Amino acid sequence: MSSTVVITGNEAAAIAAKLARVQVVAAYPITPQSSVVETLSKWVESGELSAEFVTVESEHSALTVCLAASTVGARTFTATSSNGLAYMTEQVWWTAGARLPVVMGCVNRSMAAPWNVLNDQQDSMSVRDAGWIQLYCRDNQEILDTFLQAFRIGEQLNLPVMVCYDGFLLSHTVMPVAVPPAEQVDRFLPPRPPGLQVVDLNDPRNVGPVTLADPRLDAGGVLHGGYMEIRHAHQEALLEALDIIPAVDAEFAGVFGRSWGGLTWEYALEDAEVVLIAAGSLGMELTLAVDELRNEGVRAGVLGIRTYRPFPAAHLCGKLAGRSLAIVFDKALSYGYEGPICTDLRAVLSGRAGVPKVFGAVTGLGGRDVTAAQLAEQARCAIADADAGVCQRPTTWVNLQRTDVTGQSESTTCSGRE
Amino acid sequence: MARVTRHIEISQSTPSIGEGGHTGDWRSSRPVFEPSTCLAVKQGKLTCQICWAYCPDVCIAQGVPPTVDLDYCKGCGICAQVCPAGAISMQPETAHDP
Numbered sequence: 001m002s003s004t005v006v007i008t009g010n011e012a013a014a015i016a017a018k019l020a021r022v023q024v025v026a027a028y029p030i031t032p033q034s035s036v037v038e039t040l041s042k043w044v045e046s047g048e049l050s051a052e053f054v055t056v057e058s059e060h061s062a063l064t065v066c067l068a069a070s071t072v073g074a075r076t077f078t079a080t081s082s083n084g085l086a087y088m089t090e091q092v093w094w095t096a097g098a099r100l101p102v103v104m105g106c107v108n109r110s111m112a113a114p115w116n117v118l119n120d121q122q123d124s125m126s127v128r129d130a131g132w133i134q135l136y137c138r139d140n141q142e143i144l145d146t147f148l149q150a151f152r153i154g155e156q157l158n159l160p161v162m163v164c165y166d167g168f169l170l171s172h173t174v175m176p177v178a179v180p181p182a183e184q185v186d187r188f189l190p191p192r193p194p195g196l197q198v199v200d201l202n203d204p205r206n207v208g209p210v211t212l213a214d215p216r217l218d219a220g221g222v223l224h225g226g227y228m229e230i231r232h233a234h235q236e237a238l239l240e241a242l243d244i245i246p247a248v249d250a251e252f253a254g255v256f257g258r259s260w261g262g263l264t265w266e267y268a269l270e271d272a273e274v275v276l277i278a279a280g281s282l283g284m285e286l287t288l289a290v291d292e293l294r295n296e297g298v299r300a301g302v303l304g305i306r307t308y309r310p311f312p313a314a315h316l317c318g319k320l321a322g323r324s325l326a327i328v329f330d331k332a333l334s335y336g337y338e339g340p341i342c343t344d345l346r347a348v349l350s351g352r353a354g355v356p357k358v359f360g361a362v363t364g365l366g367g368r369d370v371t372a373a374q375l376a377e378q379a380r381c382a383i384a385d386a387d388a389g390v391c392q393r394p395t396t397w398v399n400l401q402r403t404d405v406t407g408q409s410e411s412t413t414c415s416g417r418e
Numbered sequence: 419m420a421r422v423t424r425h426i427e428i429s430q431s432t433p434s435i436g437e438g439g440h441t442g443d444w445r446s447s448r449p450v451f452e453p454s455t456c457l458a459v460k461q462g463k464l465t466c467q468i469c470w471a472y473c474p475d476v477c478i479a480q481g482v483p484p485t486v487d488l489d490y491c492k493g494c495g496i497c498a499q500v501c502p503a504g505a506i507s508m509q510p511e512t513a514h515d516p
Contacts, residue, residue: 098428098429099427099428158427196427196428197428197430198430203432204432204433205430205431205432206430206431206432206433207428207429207430208428208429208430209429209430209431209438211429212439216438216439217439218431218432218434218436218437219432219434219435219436219437220432220434222426223426224426224429224430224431225426229426230426230427230428230429233426233427234427237427
């Protein structure tokens with residue numbers, strides 16, 4: 001029987017790592033992630049967790065230790081946030097390209113400058129192209145469960161998995177979480193299978209040597225891919241994850257009785273004409289906005305992005321076919337353009353018939369509170385624009401409060417559009 | 419030729435001759451020994467061998483005189499630089515083309 005405890009998202013992450021029987025943890029503290037690895041460190045010290053905890057001088061070294069440990073077969077975990085993730089960036093790419101199933105928590109926090117420790121999703125979105133699987137969680141139970149799934153997914157595909165969850169909103173907020181017994185987790189998550197890296201003293205290898213543009217025959221006559229062939233295999237593995245992630249979620253449901261939707265999750269979506277889209281805990285706020293809109297007779301629903309990389313393109317097309325309007329709420333921005341999920345969704349739907357208009361809104365940057373009422377108001381304005389024949393419009397900024405040089409202030413809930 | 423599919427998803431190599439490919443193809447100039455100047459030849463014994471010690475690609479075999487494996491020598495010219503007797507000269511590859 002699982003026991004239900006009232007814990008923070010960070011505690012849920014630490015418990016998941018312990019239940020996964022991680023063998024090596026290396027981390028550097030950063031708000032709001034710190035308590036994940038502080039908890040693990042405490043357990044390693046007390047003997048409650050049989051693992052190596054490596055203290056390092058930077059996040060770059062933290063992930064370097066993880067990728068090295070993963071190369072020799074260890075189940076490896078770390079967690080970071082914001083500028084810590086940015087400091088890791090080189091090794092974020094290295095870990096993925098070397099096909100190492102490191103699991104990392106990214107406790108989403110804004111990027112400096114200006115300095116700010118609060119939540120948005122700019123950090124993980126900024127490394128979306130590095131070749132990791134990225135999963136976004138909406139509550140603390142999903143955090144625990146997703147980490148357990150992440151090890152299965154990553155180790156099956158030889159891919160690193162970044163489990164993303166909103167800083168403070170989840171990381172430091174307590175809620176009831178069912179903690180499964182270790183034996184049940186062991187059945188779902190056996191020890192790590194052998195990876196692509198061969199560790200055999202009688203057959204020594206150089207892992208990750210310089211790889212030239214073209215394929216080459218090695219001394220034994222084996223054809224090795226050039227850079228493009230190796231990157232293509234990486235891409236194929238990521239696309240395969242679009243099948244593996246839902247399959248693992250279904251298997252998880254069979255063992256633990258909880259399913260998180262695999263690629264996406266939804267709320268009141270079945271007959272929805274207007275679909276509100278977000279990743280992470282913002283999706284939960286959207287469900288409240290949808291309740292409000294439904295009370296007004298608007299057929300609205302929520303489509304939550306759980307898997308952002310690989311991007312579930314075909315799946316999203318299926319979910320959105322026949323709808324009239326999709327409003328994407330991004331907690332990040334590709335500066336100089338628009339929100340990343342919005343861009344990706346537009347690209348997926350481009351050129352298809354019978355798909356909704358896509359409007360984008362940027363919201364909650366640097367911890368700015370986002371209320372269901374504001375989200376509902378955004379939706380009302382978007383619906384009005386769509387009804388007026390607007391097909392595309394600039395990104396709106398939710399709850400932007402500007403003061404000009406004359407001291408006049410202006411608050412935009414939905415007037416940020418031109 | 420056996421085409422093994424094992425682990426081609428990642429970049430890896432094994433420590434063996436030719437693992438990096440036929441690197442002699444990269445060469446634009448090659449080391450040519452002048453035996454009458456080589457210290458080992460002059461003394462008639464296995465001495466000096468500084469070129470062998472310095473070759474970064476292990477392409478020089480000890481000998482009287484030392485010999486170069488032109489299948490893998492990239493023509494870096496380090497042997498010519500370190501030879502205390504000036505017995506090695508780098509000659510343009512075009513002069514040796516068939």
